[in-house]
Amino acid sequence: MPGASPTPIALRVRDLRKAYPRRGREPLLAVDGVGFGAEAGQVVGLLGPNGAGKTTTIKMVCGLIRPDAGTVEVCGVDARRRPRDATRHIAAVLEGNRNLYWRLTARENLLYFMGNRGRSPRAVSPAADALLERFDLADKRDALVADLSRGMQQKLAIAVAVLAGTQVLLLDEPTLGLDVQTGDEVRRLVRELADEGRTVLLSSHDMAVVQDVCERVVVIAHGRLVADERVETLLRLFATRAYDARLGAPLTAAQAAELRRAFPLVSVADDGLHVRLDLERGDDVYRFIDVLRRERTPMESLDRVAVRFEEVFRHLVNGEGPANGDGPARGAWPAGAADATDAAREEVARVG
Ligand SMILES: Nc1ncnc2c1ncn2[C@@H]1O[C@H](COP(=O)(O)OP(=O)(O)OP(=O)(O)O)[C@@H](O)[C@H]1O
Numbered sequence: 001m002p003g004a005s006p007t008p009i010a011l012r013v014r015d016l017r018k019a020y021p022r023r024g025r026e027p028l029l030a031v032d033g034v035g036f037g038a039e040a041g042q043v044v045g046l047l048g049p050n051g052a053g054k055t056t057t058i059k060m061v062c063g064l065i066r067p068d069a070g071t072v073e074v075c076g077v078d079a080r081r082r083p084r085d086a087t088r089h090i091a092a093v094l095e096g097n098r099n100l101y102w103r104l105t106a107r108e109n110l111l112y113f114m115g116n117r118g119r120s121p122r123a124v125s126p127a128a129d130a131l132l133e134r135f136d137l138a139d140k141r142d143a144l145v146a147d148l149s150r151g152m153q154q155k156l157a158i159a160v161a162v163l164a165g166t167q168v169l170l171l172d173e174p175t176l177g178l179d180v181q182t183g184d185e186v187r188r189l190v191r192e193l194a195d196e197g198r199t200v201l202l203s204s205h206d207m208a209v210v211q212d213v214c215e216r217v218v219v220i221a222h223g224r225l226v227a228d229e230r231v232e233t234l235l236r237l238f239a240t241r242a243y244d245a246r247l248g249a250p251l252t253a254a255q256a257a258e259l260r261r262a263f264p265l266v267s268v269a270d271d272g273l274h275v276r277l278d279l280e281r282g283d284d285v286y287r288f289i290d291v292l293r294r295e296r297t298p299m300e301s302l303d304r305v306a307v308r309f310e311e312v313f314r315h316l317v318n319g320e321g322p323a324n325g326d327g328p329a330r331g332a333w334p335a336g337a338a339d340a341t342d343a344a345r346e347e348v349a350r351v352g
């Protein structure tokens with residue numbers, strides 16, 4: 001087949017823009033040139049601080065808001081030219097509580113929405129019951145949605161979206177307000193969907209969820225794309241520079257001042273015995289050791305810090321690249337620092 005690729009792009013978004021009109025002021029540019037793709041079998045996180053434009057982006061992708069510019073392509077279908085065909089491949093759980101009919105029961109909602117998609121209630125019934133069971137909603141199947149708790153409504157909304165069986169699933173903060181156990185269940189479900197080859201775009205402020213389920217993240221701030229990278233790659237890039245040093249004697253004030261001048265993000269524990277710092281380049285470790293050596297401060301250990309995704313995210317939205325503060329980049333940054341740990345261990349052995 002001409003143009004066929006081994007991992008088909010299920011979702012392709014190009015240069016999306018949306019400005020909301022404001023009374024007496026210039027329009028608010030909520031999304032400003034955002035573009036990304038998502039493959040079959042991929043879970044992509046859409047991240048960004050409050051007001052970054054995530055929900056607006058998701059609403060444009062599922063056709064709820066018309067973009068001012070840009071294109072959305074779902075399973076090869078151009079959403080502007082063939083909106084109905086495009087939305088056939090998408091199911092979404094949006095922010096807030098408008099995903100369900102409150103006057104219908106839990107089970108009726110599942111069957112109603114499937115009917116909307118042209119599926120027969122009889123055919124989807126077993127899968128609907130299985131999902132109710134899975135989300136611990138079996139005993140609420142005949143309760144009105146209006147009478148469900150907020151978390152139960154959220155679970156049901158996710159069940160409705162999953163049951164649709166679409167290639168692409170958009171989940172806007174799916175685990176918000178869910179108890180720990182249900183949150184785990186949703187994560188498990190998302191991973192299963194990806195294993196089945198489905199594509200999930202999810203927004204979340206919970207970085208543990210992101211680190212746990214997302215293969216890739218698209219980060220936006222002030223409506224603009226600041227990163228589009230594999231989670232693993234981001235963690236690796238940032239991890240190469242964060243070090244924790246344990247000292248055999250407290251750092252002097254002069255040494256601390258010198259370190260702060262020489263390296264970014266230096267923090268010294270109150271006891272003066274622990275130093276966290278960024279060693280950007282391979283030879284930075286020697287500069288650090290020189291500072292210690294001057295006062296004959298022994299170093300007991302120097303370890304790379306396991307970077308949590310939360311820190312990576314903070315750096316990204318503050319416009320700090322991983323290696324040298326080059327700032328945000330579309331795609332990959334220049335390779336980070338070489339691993340200085342081995343060289344440092346040798347030095348520690350000599351100095352200590
Ligand atoms: N219907 C609307 N009318 C006017 N402005 C809007 C509308 N919806 C969103 N905005 C504005 O657009 C910007 C982006 O909002 P959006 O809801 O997309 O952000 P978000 O990234 O989803 O944030 P959050 O993390 O808080 O959910 C915000 O400044 C918001 O106030």
Ligand SMILES: [Mg+2]
Nearest residue numbers: 054055056095
């Ligand atoms: Mg939002």
